[in-house]
Amino acid sequence: MSNIQQLNDLATQVRRDILRMVHEVNSGHPGGSLGCTEFFVALYNEIMELKEQFDMDGKGEDLFFLSNGHISPVYYSVLARRGYFPVEELNTFRKIDSRLQGHPTTHEGLPGIRIASGSLGQGMSVAIGAALAKKLNGDNHLVYSLHGDGELQEGQNWEAIMYAAGNKVDNYIATVDYNGQQIDGATDDVLPMGDLRAKFEAFGWDVMEIAEGNNIEAVIAGLKEAKGRTGKGKPVCVLLHTVMGHGVDFMMHTHAWHGKAPNDEQLEKALAQNPETLGDY
Amino acid sequence: MKKYTDTGKKDTRSGYGAGMTVLGRTNPDVVALCADLIGSLKIQEFIDENPERFFQVGIAEANMMGIAAGLTIGEKIPFTGTFANFSTGRVYDQIRQSIAYSGKNVKICASHAGLTLGEDGATHQILEDIGLMKMLPGMTVINPCDYNQTKAATIAIAEHEGPVYLRFGRPAVANFTPEDQKFEIGKALLLNEGTDVTIVATGHLVWEALIAAEALENQGISAEVIDIHTIKPLDEEAVLASVAKTGCIVTAEEHNYYGGLGESVARVLVQNHPVPQEFVAVKDSFGESGTPAQLMEKYELNNKAIVKAVEKVLKRK
Numbered sequence: 001m002s003n004i005q006q007l008n009d010l011a012t013q014v015r016r017d018i019l020r021m022v023h024e025v026n027s028g029h030p031g032g033s034l035g036c037t038e039f040f041v042a043l044y045n046e047i048m049e050l051k052e053q054f055d056m057d058g059k060g061e062d063l064f065f066l067s068n069g070h071i072s073p074v075y076y077s078v079l080a081r082r083g084y085f086p087v088e089e090l091n092t093f094r095k096i097d098s099r100l101q102g103h104p105t106t107h108e109g110l111p112g113i114r115i116a117s118g119s120l121g122q123g124m125s126v127a128i129g130a131a132l133a134k135k136l137n138g139d140n141h142l143v144y145s146l147h148g149d150g151e152l153q154e155g156q157n158w159e160a161i162m163y164a165a166g167n168k169v170d171n172y173i174a175t176v177d178y179n180g181q182q183i184d185g186a187t188d189d190v191l192p193m194g195d196l197r198a199k200f201e202a203f204g205w206d207v208m209e210i211a212e213g214n215n216i217e218a219v220i221a222g223l224k225e226a227k228g229r230t231g232k233g234k235p236v237c238v239l240l241h242t243v244m245g246h247g248v249d250f251m252m253h254t255h256a257w258h259g260k261a262p263n264d265e266q267l268e269k270a271l272a273q274n275p276e277t278l279g280d281y
Numbered sequence: 282m283k284k285y286t287d288t289g290k291k292d293t294r295s296g297y298g299a300g301m302t303v304l305g306r307t308n309p310d311v312v313a314l315c316a317d318l319i320g321s322l323k324i325q326e327f328i329d330e331n332p333e334r335f336f337q338v339g340i341a342e343a344n345m346m347g348i349a350a351g352l353t354i355g356e357k358i359p360f361t362g363t364f365a366n367f368s369t370g371r372v373y374d375q376i377r378q379s380i381a382y383s384g385k386n387v388k389i390c391a392s393h394a395g396l397t398l399g400e401d402g403a404t405h406q407i408l409e410d411i412g413l414m415k416m417l418p419g420m421t422v423i424n425p426c427d428y429n430q431t432k433a434a435t436i437a438i439a440e441h442e443g444p445v446y447l448r449f450g451r452p453a454v455a456n457f458t459p460e461d462q463k464f465e466i467g468k469a470l471l472l473n474e475g476t477d478v479t480i481v482a483t484g485h486l487v488w489e490a491l492i493a494a495e496a497l498e499n500q501g502i503s504a505e506v507i508d509i510h511t512i513k514p515l516d517e518e519a520v521l522a523s524v525a526k527t528g529c530i531v532t533a534e535e536h537n538y539y540g541g542l543g544e545s546v547a548r549v550l551v552q553n554h555p556v557p558q559e560f561v562a563v564k565d566s567f568g569e570s571g572t573p574a575q576l577m578e579k580y581e582l583n584n585k586a587i588v589k590a591v592e593k594v595l596k597r598k
Contacts, residue, residue, distance in 0.1 A: 056354065126379055129347060133353075159344035
């Protein structure tokens with residue numbers, strides 16, 4: 001897939017999936033999911049080298065780890081629409097006996113998922129481990145991960161950030177969803193994180209920013225640049241500037257929709273702003 | 282009574298180190314991680330022989346657990362190494378989510394467990410780790426009793442698919458099990474046959490149970506001694522077969538009696554064959570500084586304490 005219109009159509013359909021999934025069960029996290037839609041669409045359709053069949057070990061392909069597991073709706077939608085599992089299965093999200101648990105897990109055997117996440121701050125360590133395994137196996141593919149900005153308040157991240165730079169884990173690109181929001185409000189109000197770029201750089205990372213994290217062309221260009229920076233002795237950090245709730249006007253620029261589902265009327269309004277493109281599940 | 286000979290005191294952690302050396306030479310998928318305690322975990326030989334398969338993570342145990350989980354994706358078999366306290370309580374959520382719930386093939390290898398860590402005191406003497414680990418679905422929990430058994434267990438867990446908690450200790454203790462034993466996960470070892478009472482022990486308490494059995498024999502009491510190196514999955518058949526014969530049981534462990542081997546045994550008994558049971562275990566307290574022998578005496582975890590518990594349980598028969 002390379003046509004930008006096709007990718008934007010996919011992103012719009014993914015947004016519809018996200019909204020319909022969380023509405024159906026009146027729970028889940030639409031805000032961060034909507035904000036990271038372009039990132040997931042780009043990563044899984046333009047950036048990563050992926051094998052046709054999923055296997056847990058992922059040798060000979062790029063790997064992705066979602067650390068902020070609560071944005072599972074966007075992950076599930078993009079995986080399904082990339083062919084990892086039937087799109088109709090999105091209708092089981094957060095329901096009993098489903099492989100689509102509230103937060104991603106390997107436990108139910110959902111193709112595409114290699115680690116459970118949800119309890120925050122653990123994904124970077126896992127991604128580093130997978131990157132080290134790739135080096136041991138002589139596998140030149142890359143490891144990607146995504147983290148919330150608020151999630152960086154968890155201390156384990158900084159253990160991992162220190163380790164990755166100190167040990168030159170340079171086959172690894174960690175992206176931070178830099179939307180400035182978390183459950184209780186703006187990150188600057190809840191626990192100010194200061195200059196994230198300077199912090200990563202001080203730890204020894206190669207840091208770059210994608211200013212328009214909700215512009216598919218900008219995201220693709222940025223991630224391609226990040227790929228070009230791997231293999232040079234430093235882990236790569238991408239600060240991805242996104243808008244939480246992007247694509248639904250009343251959900252944007254606020255933490256209010258971090259973990260809240262729209263009601264019937266709100267869903268209708270939100271879907272009207274994201275007309276069906278590839279067909280609803 | 283069957284005679285066991287101490288072939289020379291050795292620490293169980295050195296058994297871990299020796300097992301890692303063997304694995305380094307025989308299993309190319311095995312990798313080792315350590316959180317700034319190489320000397321304590323006795324893995325220098327593995328590191329010297331396999332530098333590319335060793336990861337020094339520094340004093341960052343949470344990161345170590347996550348990296349270990351990630352290394353399994355790519356078919357590595359990671360063995361993490363630090364003290365038992367920092368292998369469990371400090372990183373419980375990392376183990377729970379990234380290893381146990383994710384079904385990762387990580388071997389959590391924990392030294393300096395229990396009171397016998399000694400002078401460092403209660404901050405380092407975890408007495409809750411067996412409970413923490415056995416509560417995790419899918420986690421195998423092993424507490425070998427001497428150097429030879431720890432070495433054999435280390436080698437055996439590499440062949441087992443799934444997360445394992447391997448618990449061992451700091452002090453030099455009697456080394457009495459066979460040098461080249463084959464370690465069977467989940468299989469209790471009947472060390473001495475007896476008819477009056479069953480003593481089920483794990484870890485450092487197994488040797489104490491054998492000494493106790495000898496003392497009891499001199500009093501005319503025939504004690505059956507079982508080494509339960511695997512606390513989960515517990516060899517329920519071995520326990521039940523023994524109490525069917527003896528009608529009472531003493532469990533012995535270097536752990537709090539909440540959450541330990543004793544509680545696991547009690548569950549099996551009440552569901553299948555209730556008999557009187559006494560616990561040789563720490564009675565819901567923290568430890569303190571002292572020599573291992575002083576601590577085992579004060580907290581009633583030695584052969585004398587086992588004899589006392591046997592006398593008590595026999596009266597309840």
